Amino acid sequence: xxxxxxxxxxxxxxxxxxxxxxxxxxxxxxxxxxxxxxxxxxxxxxxxxxxxxxxxxxxxxxxxxxxxxxxxxxxxxxxxxxxxxxxxxxxxxxxxx
Amino acid sequence: xxxxxxxxxxxxxxxxxxxxxxxxxxxxxxxxxxxxxxxxxxxxxxxxxxxxxxxxxxxxxxxxxxxxxxxxxxxxxxxxxxxxxxxxxxxxxxxxxxxxxxxxxxxxxxxxxxxxxxxxxxxxxxxxxxxxxxxxxxxxxxxxxxxxxxxxxxxxxxxxxxxxxxxxxxxxxxxxxxxxxxxxxxxxxxxxxxxxxxxxxxxxxxxxxxxxxxxxxxxxxxxxxxxxxxxxxxxxxxxxxxxxxxxxxxxxxxxxxxxxxxxxxxxxxxxxxxxxxxxxxxxxxxxxxxxxxxxxxxxxxxxxxxxxxxxxxxxxxxxxxxxxxxxxxxxxxxxxxxxxxxxxxxxxxxxxxxxxxxxxxxxxxxxxxxxxxxxxxxxxxxxxxxxxxxxxxxxxxxxxxxxxxxxxxxxxxxxxxxxxxxxxxxxxxxxxxxxxxxxxxxxxxxxxxxxxxxxxxxxxxxxxxxxxxxxxxxxxxxxxxxxxxxxxxxxxxxxxxxxxxxxxxxxxxxxxxxxxxxxxxxxxxxxxxxxxxxxxxxxxxxxxxxxxxxxxxxxxxxxxxxxxxxxxxxxxxxxxxxxxxxxxxxxxxxxxxxxxxxxxxxxxxxxxxxxxxxxxxxxxxxxxxxxxxxxxxxxxxxxxxxxxxxxxxxxxxxxxxxxxxxxxxxxxxxxxxxxxxxxxxxxxxxxxxxxxxxxxxxxxxxxxxxxxxxxxxxxxxxxxxxx
Ligand code: SF4
Numbered sequence: 001x002x003x004x005x006x007x008x009x010x011x012x013x014x015x016x017x018x019x020x021x022x023x024x025x026x027x028x029x030x031x032x033x034x035x036x037x038x039x040x041x042x043x044x045x046x047x048x049x050x051x052x053x054x055x056x057x058x059x060x061x062x063x064x065x066x067x068x069x070x071x072x073x074x075x076x077x078x079x080x081x082x083x084x085x086x087x088x089x090x091x092x093x094x095x096x097x
Numbered sequence: 098x099x100x101x102x103x104x105x106x107x108x109x110x111x112x113x114x115x116x117x118x119x120x121x122x123x124x125x126x127x128x129x130x131x132x133x134x135x136x137x138x139x140x141x142x143x144x145x146x147x148x149x150x151x152x153x154x155x156x157x158x159x160x161x162x163x164x165x166x167x168x169x170x171x172x173x174x175x176x177x178x179x180x181x182x183x184x185x186x187x188x189x190x191x192x193x194x195x196x197x198x199x200x201x202x203x204x205x206x207x208x209x210x211x212x213x214x215x216x217x218x219x220x221x222x223x224x225x226x227x228x229x230x231x232x233x234x235x236x237x238x239x240x241x242x243x244x245x246x247x248x249x250x251x252x253x254x255x256x257x258x259x260x261x262x263x264x265x266x267x268x269x270x271x272x273x274x275x276x277x278x279x280x281x282x283x284x285x286x287x288x289x290x291x292x293x294x295x296x297x298x299x300x301x302x303x304x305x306x307x308x309x310x311x312x313x314x315x316x317x318x319x320x321x322x323x324x325x326x327x328x329x330x331x332x333x334x335x336x337x338x339x340x341x342x343x344x345x346x347x348x349x350x351x352x353x354x355x356x357x358x359x360x361x362x363x364x365x366x367x368x369x370x371x372x373x374x375x376x377x378x379x380x381x382x383x384x385x386x387x388x389x390x391x392x393x394x395x396x397x398x399x400x401x402x403x404x405x406x407x408x409x410x411x412x413x414x415x416x417x418x419x420x421x422x423x424x425x426x427x428x429x430x431x432x433x434x435x436x437x438x439x440x441x442x443x444x445x446x447x448x449x450x451x452x453x454x455x456x457x458x459x460x461x462x463x464x465x466x467x468x469x470x471x472x473x474x475x476x477x478x479x480x481x482x483x484x485x486x487x488x489x490x491x492x493x494x495x496x497x498x499x500x501x502x503x504x505x506x507x508x509x510x511x512x513x514x515x516x517x518x519x520x521x522x523x524x525x526x527x528x529x530x531x532x533x534x535x536x537x538x539x540x541x542x543x544x545x546x547x548x549x550x551x552x553x554x555x556x557x558x559x560x561x562x563x564x565x566x567x568x569x570x571x572x573x574x575x576x577x578x579x580x581x582x583x584x585x586x587x588x589x590x591x592x593x594x595x596x597x598x599x600x601x602x603x604x605x606x607x608x609x610x611x612x613x614x615x616x617x618x619x620x621x622x623x624x625x626x627x628x629x630x631x632x633x634x635x636x637x638x639x640x641x642x643x644x645x646x647x648x649x650x651x652x653x654x655x656x657x658x659x660x661x662x663x664x665x666x667x668x669x670x671x672x673x674x675x676x677x678x679x680x681x682x683x684x685x686x687x688x689x690x691x692x693x694x695x696x697x698x699x700x701x702x703x704x705x706x707x708x709x710x711x712x713x714x715x716x717x718x719x720x721x722x723x724x725x726x727x728x729x730x731x732x733x734x735x736x737x738x739x740x741x742x743x744x745x746x747x748x749x750x751x752x753x754x755x756x757x758x759x760x761x762x763x764x765x766x767x768x769x770x771x772x773x774x775x776x777x778x779x780x781x782x783x784x785x786x787x788x789x790x791x792x793x794x795x796x797x798x799x800x801x802x803x804x805x806x807x808x809x810x811x812x813x814x815x816x817x818x819x820x
Contacts, residue, residue, distance in 0.1 A: 014488075014502075015495040019769075026667075026773035030415060033364055033665035046774070049466060050457050052232075052492065053485045054202070054501070 205232025247417025274406015
């Protein structure tokens, strides 16, 4: 089975972009109580574990295009999704200490 | 009422209507149920029951039951009755066509908490192993998904820590956003009994519910907070506890991550959460917050029961974490009489949670992203599985609107009626090309379906349910399935039609398979349940007959310790404005079952013929309304019409309704906001305005649509069992 699950023959974001931005910022709001490094890690981990890859791709493409409307915290954390180093094995689920 | 006809057979089974999961003895003559009596040995009900379980079973033979499969090319065509084989092959060929055209990820499935554990497990297997993606969700998404997230984060297990009987050891009972006397009657009676014996009751709920104030139940403290301020108020309770040193350092040092406690104490101890600050935001007297905090912390045994009033918020998961934090800080875990416990709506919400009908975890809450977990499922199922999380239910509809999601298998659910923002869902369904509804009645969603597979009621199937106290019990076939197949058989046949070869001789073999693949269910089998009656998970080598109280010595987290989450308050974006000055919140009543697909088709409709809008006298007067007037409720999302009723149960500025009847379309007005972590919709807060409707422009006349009744029955409100 292929690694990617991209939807064939369909263009555009999988979910309305405004909605995606609201959802991402809501996660950002939760992690606002955490110290910056843990907030980034928790946010990245949340997106990795709970978001369909097409939603993550859409978010990252939006960030490449300037990330309009997104919290800075969310932008920094989402960028970690591209960083192999952050991909600790077994590190899934709700934020951990 | 004595029944003159002598039953031929008795079958012990479980009531599917709420998370109490009462054991029942079903008495039959031929293929007809003549009586349901509460089972004395049932460990969650001890011979008690309520009107739903006792009398609302007639729906199984209601004339509306669909008995023949149906298909149609377009939703504008009339249904065409077909054989089972034709329906399976049509459904399979359509799913394949959609996947070939739009991609493997363009289809998915949703299961229901009305289904058995076995059916829920098979639905995830169908989506993961046969459709080849993880677009599988279940209706707990819209009620208790934050429970799983919030409790797993703090104490490692997304389930009730206690068994129901544990409440009889409690000194302080804190009920948050739940109304057990109406929603979970048999458990509610047990709670009342404990209160009569002297336990103190704290209720946190915007409404003066029957739990706050009714014949046998009075709350010592009622925090009637504004909808949407749970997290602020719970943090404020925590503020009082840490500032007044009411927490239990020995417990925290021994059982929790101390450093995380310190971070948390710093957050909740800050002035932001002082009762003087939170009181005005939440509409509460600061002194009441203090009293509630002191009472909860003083115990010695304090226990929390909570419901959808905590979870169905944009900070639903955070609210659940707050409760976990409080329990840990005050040492209220690891013995009888304490703990934090969700009260589940439908019969099998806990099972729905445990058995992998989620886009990110397999059964047993193990992540699809984890290679080792995936391998164990791949070995058992003989296919390669997708390692990426799938779409959640609301995201499936979102993705349908952008043409990325085109086909769906819906088992026992009615998203059009039960999910938020109805108009959005209808437009999404209209864009799909293969919607398969598998249910006992045609419903609001099947209007947009292409295949209808007739389902079997819980009276017509074998399997198991897991109730709100993690208790696994046997559902037994009482009568033959009206349409010929039990639901789990239909799912298997659909898999076969798709080309996946699998066979089970009976539902018990499905339980055996799920036991092999879900650690907490490891020791479960029909044989065990037949022998011991029921068992609470974890049931395994170490606990062969199950476990009553969780977290006795350690928490099921990697290091065995409980932890504190930082739960900053983030006000919802849904706020009152000049245009929408009232907050609408929703709930349920005793005699009906959630969206009421079943109970509305029984004599129980006599007790609740329609949903009404509760409003305070002041708010009614400013709008020139009188009791019984028809009113229009308008939000940013839509409008609906209801009859208004003056009520002292709601504060000025807050209005309340139930959501049992499709005609009242409560979900046409609710918002599209959802929990940050799980997308559980924010049903509990919607800013609205209410205005009077004159009879001339009221479009509907027949709202309290009465269905034909099989038998005339009038019974008292709560039928407690004889003996
Ligand atoms: S309390 Fe009532 S609805 Fe709930 S399981 Fe028992 S009989 Fe059924």
